[in-house]
Amino acid sequence: MTMNHRRSLANRRNALKSTGPRSVAGKRASSQNSRKHGLNSPPDFESSLEYRALVDLITEEGFSAFACADIASGLLNYRRVMDAYYDTYTSPDPVDEFLRDVNVKASNPIFSELLSPSGSEPQDVREMAAFFAGMQRQERRKGGPVSRRSADTHKLIRYQRNGIARLSRAVRQG
Amino acid sequence: MLYNDHFGIYVDVAMPVEDKSKSLLPFLSSPKLLPDESEVEFQSGLQSLLSELDNPSPLAVALVSQLNECLWWIRRHTVDKELLLHEAMARLLSKAGSNWMGSGNSALSVALEHYLDGSAHKDEVDFIDQALTEANLTLPDLRVRAFKDASRHIKMVDDLIHRQHQTIRHLQRGIDSIDYKSRLIKRMDLELAALESKQSAKGALTLDDESS
Numbered sequence: 001m002t003m004n005h006r007r008s009l010a011n012r013r014n015a016l017k018s019t020g021p022r023s024v025a026g027k028r029a030s031s032q033n034s035r036k037h038g039l040n041s042p043p044d045f046e047s048s049l050e051y052r053a054l055v056d057l058i059t060e061e062g063f064s065a066f067a068c069a070d071i072a073s074g075l076l077n078y079r080r081v082m083d084a085y086y087d088t089y090t091s092p093d094p095v096d097e098f099l100r101d102v103n104v105k106a107s108n109p110i111f112s113e114l115l116s117p118s119g120s121e122p123q124d125v126r127e128m129a130a131f132f133a134g135m136q137r138q139e140r141r142k143g144g145p146v147s148r149r150s151a152d153t154h155k156l157i158r159y160q161r162n163g164i165a166r167l168s169r170a171v172r173q174g
Numbered sequence: 175m176l177y178n179d180h181f182g183i184y185v186d187v188a189m190p191v192e193d194k195s196k197s198l199l200p201f202l203s204s205p206k207l208l209p210d211e212s213e214v215e216f217q218s219g220l221q222s223l224l225s226e227l228d229n230p231s232p233l234a235v236a237l238v239s240q241l242n243e244c245l246w247w248i249r250r251h252t253v254d255k256e257l258l259l260h261e262a263m264a265r266l267l268s269k270a271g272s273n274w275m276g277s278g279n280s281a282l283s284v285a286l287e288h289y290l291d292g293s294a295h296k297d298e299v300d301f302i303d304q305a306l307t308e309a310n311l312t313l314p315d316l317r318v319r320a321f322k323d324a325s326r327h328i329k330m331v332d333d334l335i336h337r338q339h340q341t342i343r344h345l346q347r348g349i350d351s352i353d354y355k356s357r358l359i360k361r362m363d364l365e366l367a368a369l370e371s372k373q374s375a376k377g378a379l380t381l382d383d384e385s386s
Contacts, residue, residue, distance in 0.1 A: 050201040057198055061231050061352075062359055075236060079203045082243065086206050089250075097280065144261040144283070146254055147327045154330040157337050164344045171233070171348035174355075 008098050009110050013128070037084040039159045045073045067174030074167035081163040085156050092149035096139050104133045198236040205243040208250070216246060227349075234352045241345045244338045251335045258327050260287055262320035267302075270309030 021030045045051045046069075054072035063071065111132075112125045142148055207216060220242040227234055264283040282305065288294035289302045306313065321328070 053201045054198055057196060057201075057232055060196070061233055062355070071233070075198070075202060078240065082205070082240075083203050085247075090208070143324075143327060144265070146257040146261050147324070150254060150258065150327050150330045150334070153334060157333060160337055160341060164341045168344035168348045171237070172351045174351075 005098075005102070005107075006110055009102075009107060009132075010114055012132075013114055037088055037156065037159075039081060039084050039156070043077060043080060045076045048076070051076060063174040067170065070170035071167070071174060074163075074170040078163040078167045081156070081159045085153060085160065088152045088156060089149050092145055092152050093142065095142075095145060095148070099132075099136055099139045102132070102136065104129055104136060107132070196232045198232045199239060202236060202239075205239070205246065207246075216242070219245060228353070229356065231352060231356060234349050237345050237349050237352070241342055241349075244342050244345070248335055248338045251331050251338070255328055255331050258324045258331065259317065259320050260290060262324035263316050266311075266316060266319055266323060267305045267309055270305070270311070 021027045051072050054075060055068045058068040058071050059065070108125060108129055111128045112122075115124050115128065142151070205216075207213060220239060223238050223242055224230055224235060227238065230238070261283065264286045267286065268282050282301075285294065285298040285301045288298050294302070306316065309316070311319070
């Protein structure tokens with residue numbers, strides 16, 4: 001076992017004892033941890049300069065005022081979805097190579113060494129090994145970077161479907 | 175002039191297709207390219223699509239730009255399907271060769287990628303040959319097993335490609351309706367002009383009758 005390997009396992013074990021952020025700024029930052037793409041939050045296109053410029057230009061094509069508003073917001077909404085699609089595609093969850101490749105069985109002596117100051121039992125070592133094995137299974141199930149980005153992008157299909165349906169409807173009914 | 179592989183035609187990349195001051199595109203976020211993708215190729219695809227339009231209105235140009243992006247995504251996802259297979263092949267080899275796991279999955283993935291490209295060094299070829307021997311597999315066997323292993327993710331990529339096709343259909347219907355609308359407006363203008371000229375001719379005849 002290398003020193004790095006030992007240190008990584010110790011760091012991960014200690015991280016489990018964390019009680020989370022304490023400062024206001026830390027809490028504010030961590031409140032956004034689960035934010036993925038922001039497509040569920042309602043957009044406010046009407047107050048943007050782009051929206052007004054689009055409405056003006058579309059009006060010149062002979063669409064009614066209602067249709068222009070629908071088409072402009074449909075276009076901006078569709079672009080918002082496609083930007084999120086690109087961002088999701090280009091920044092998938094990173095692969096934790098250490099966790100994926102670590103030999104959990106061979107790490108048992110390290111676990112017992114790490115747990116020994118707290119007077120641990122063999123049962124504790126087994127539990128810790130089982131915990132790491134579970135995390136490793138999860139990590140391996142996610143696959144490599146291409147699998148991850150495919151799975152992440154797949155979650156945005158419904159947003160793209162709704163976005164394009166809205167835009168297409170606005171254009172055809174205009 | 176650039177040759178567009180997709181459409182099999184030569185395209186003038188700087189071809190003016192619209193009045194820039196009336197374009198909607200500056201107000202919409204533009205499609206982003208990956209670092210290894212060619213901007214010129216992307217633009218040439220867009221220009222060849224725009225050249226298909228008879229009289230491109232700003233809205234039609236904006237929709238065609240979205241359509242071009244969809245075609246680009248289909249291309250990306252098609253490459254991803256092959257990459258998924260490579261990933262699964264590397265994973266299977268790594269599982270089978272437990273005695274050289276120390277070198278890591280990443281090294282194996284890179285070597286396999288080069289091996290499949292035909293750009294591998296001698297060391298990498300030996301590395302992959304040894305891995306295949308240890309796993310007791312040939313390359314076609316490995317590919318078949320990898321396909322089975324990665325089928326869930328390949329299905330996801332197929333869904334993504336299907337979604338892009340559906341989006342293209344929606345965009346095409348939108349473009350058709352804009353085209354139809356402009357033709358309809360032109361036709362109504364012509365009919366109106368004809369009616370007006372008829373009316374003025376009638377008026378002139380009535381005036382002639384009255385004077386005689």
